[in-house]
Amino acid sequence: MKDKKRRIISEAKTIFRKKGYLLTSVTDIVEASEISKGTFYNYFTSKEELAITIFKQEYSVLYQRLDQIMQEEDKTQKEKFKTCIELLVKFHIKNAEILNISFSQATLDDDFNQFLLSVRSKSVKWIKEQMLLVYGKETEPYLNDLAMMLTGMILLFVFVSSKRNKERARIPEAVDYVMNRMEVIVKDVVRTKEIVLTDEDMDGFTPDHLSLKKRRMGKLKNLVEDLLMKIDAGQIADSDKWQFKETLNALLAELNNKETPRSFIIQGAILYLKQQVPKNLETEISKLESQINELL
Template sequence: MKEKEKLIIETSMKLFANKGFNATSVQEIVEECHISKGAFYLYFKSKDALLFAIMEHYFQMIYTSINEVEHADLPPYEKFQKQLERQLTEISRHKEFIVMQIRENAIPFNEKIESLLMEMKRESYHLYSRRLYEIYGPPIEPYIWDATMMIHGFFHSYLETIILDQIPLDFAYLSTFVLRRMDDMVEGLVKSGDEPVMRKERMETLLHVEKAQLCSLLGEASSKTEDENTRVSLDVIKEELEKEEPRKVVIKGMMANLESDPSLRPLLSALKEYTV
């Protein structure tokens, strides 16, 4: 992302949080950024396009913070606790912006927004299921997606309290508290012998991304990146997916080239089903 583009996004987030999306004009944004309107429209076709870019930027900030813990040499339990704490911290940092979106119903519902929100959900589910399996091992496997949805529900209920009710909570304690409750729930699930509600095939349907949509996302990511190696890897993956029989080994190889870029992790997560 170019510095001027980042400046517009971060300045707009503050203005929208303070004044509201509808009450903030492009003129106010450019004045606050000390740029011309022409410079603004060079990066964003409209305020709606800017809002979408802010959401992407916001998601990437959260994911980058979580990803810093991903490669830390920590036991799975402690790693998950720290990632949940990071997620709470990053979301809370911009809670006024989230409240503005809810209050004004500012998000335009379209295919791009729907795709981004699905990416965010998919990435959360994959993170939670991966960590839960590392902590609890094979006994949790039949219930992995039920446990994933349970912790996801816990997490979002507390987020509503933090963001909408404006109740301050200790994020380190909260993330530890939630994981301890998961210990109790997982023990109960494994002992119960009950049939899981969310079987693997149901989750695969929920998290599936159509090839055409993936190709569109790959093309968009390729057009945005300034790194030539990243662009080549994205283009090769797109070309493979467009074939009648994509070569999994080629896709895997190109995906390995992209893993260092946190902004591409949601896309890589969606691609994984085409490499197994």
């Protein structure tokens, strides 16, 4: 079972990089993985869910490595930051399609859009934190501007490099150039005390995590309410209806009444629903579990 899931993920990565996410279909992934569509949907509810799984894995490995570099004790903060920037450039050249999706205006699945926004938010936050360590507390009022200028230079180099032979990309030289320019920019910004981007400006680009969580919670409640309506409409045997409704109502009450939902109650409810769910509601319960896992 796990081998099939790993194969799907591996083949999807390859196809996304060759064709691009938007031009890749579930059929492409199924054919490359040599499985049926039914098998695909046993593991993923959609192409979007598969892509989120892949991108989470990729970014998890990336940020673990970045954290390791920043904890090294034999280098200065500036040297470590430079090494991290080089790693970021290499990562995004290798995964240019991720970058293109993250900053495009393409119409995507809402969950996928929200995930990409959270990735963007985490990336900018990380850069701001490291710049504060490298360039000092006097840069704090200007971190929005500095982080976006650095991000812009990185993205421009990645974009140009992704359009040519990646082996010819002069990454170390480019990173040296970017870091040298940032030294001059930081000093000038601190000297002039000019601020362009406020925190309010950044909200549209890197949405607040709590707002994102609130939207996800709203979608989760809607899904539970839809399930209750289907049960009332007779899509489950009368003998099981009462217990299902009680479980879903308890789940909804926990989501409505708790600022931080108690995970053991929610996980217990999901476990019961999965064990007792009739065939015609399996997809809804699977989607419910997936959204709860994202939230918690």
